[in-house]
């Protein structure tokens with residue numbers, strides 16, 4: 452049944468354009484994201500990543516072109532699309548005065564779901580936040596807050612989630628925690644479209660990577676496909692120095708040091 456809605460890709464964008472006044476931000480974006488995969492949209496500051504995600508999330512009208520989620524057009528059928536998606540924005544939606552559990556319950560209530568308490572407890576457990584669930588979110592570390600933010604976007608189990616720069620501002624350890632959260636979401640069948648400015652994030656997480664530049668997708672493919680665009684690296688024997696990130700992670704995760712503290 453190749454033409455049925457069930458066979459359509461999670462996200463399909465064709466010739467999408469968007470301008471703000473004289474500023475032409477998207478100039479014909481095409482992309483396709485298969486279901487259950489992680490797709491990274493790479494681009495520098497101002498490339499139009501958030502703009503594209505906001506159009507896909509029905510928050511902003513496009514100027515031209517089409518965008519579909521599971522075969523439903525975002526402009527023609529926004530109500531249906533909103534049932535299929537969730538967006539975790541670049542700036543956290545967590546209410547710092549509420550506890551982690553209360554934040555989750557609030558979202559479940561807003562989505563009119565039955566048993567908000569059960570939903571909250573399940574997500575707290577899944578995101579390793581059970582112990583912190585009854586603490587005000589304002590006391591959470593950046594990584595915990597981000598995990599709570601992502602957990603909030605999973606309330607109601609939407610099949611497609613947009614994560615706009617999910618790890619910006621996080622330390623390396625929290626970043627890895629968020630990465631494993633994202634991987635486990637995709638393993639359970641959720642389609643994830645994430646935007647990022649960091650190449651290693653795309654490298655670690657994404658099944659496919661698209662580079663948004665000058666208003667269009669200038670390259671798209673798997674990491675291996677993108678790597679083949681450059682000449683093979685010359686083999687040289689050099690002593691590999693650990694990066695500062697390697698050193699930092701080795702130190703903070705050292706079991707002997709943890710036991711002593």
Ligand SMILES: Nc1ncnc2c1ncn2[C@@H]1O[C@H](COP(=O)(O)OP(=O)(O)OP(=O)(O)O)[C@@H](O)[C@H]1O
Nearest residue numbers: 471476494495496497498499500501502503541648
């Ligand atoms: N509502 C708006 N009105 C006018 N200009 C806008 C609006 N939203 C975005 N822009 C402009 O569109 C361009 C793309 O912005 P966008 O936020 O999509 O970029 P981005 O790739 O998400 O950047 P960043 O990596 O900094 O988050 C920028 O030049 C921005 O100033």
Ligand SMILES: [Mg+2]
Nearest residue numbers: 500501541615
């Ligand atoms: Mg942005």
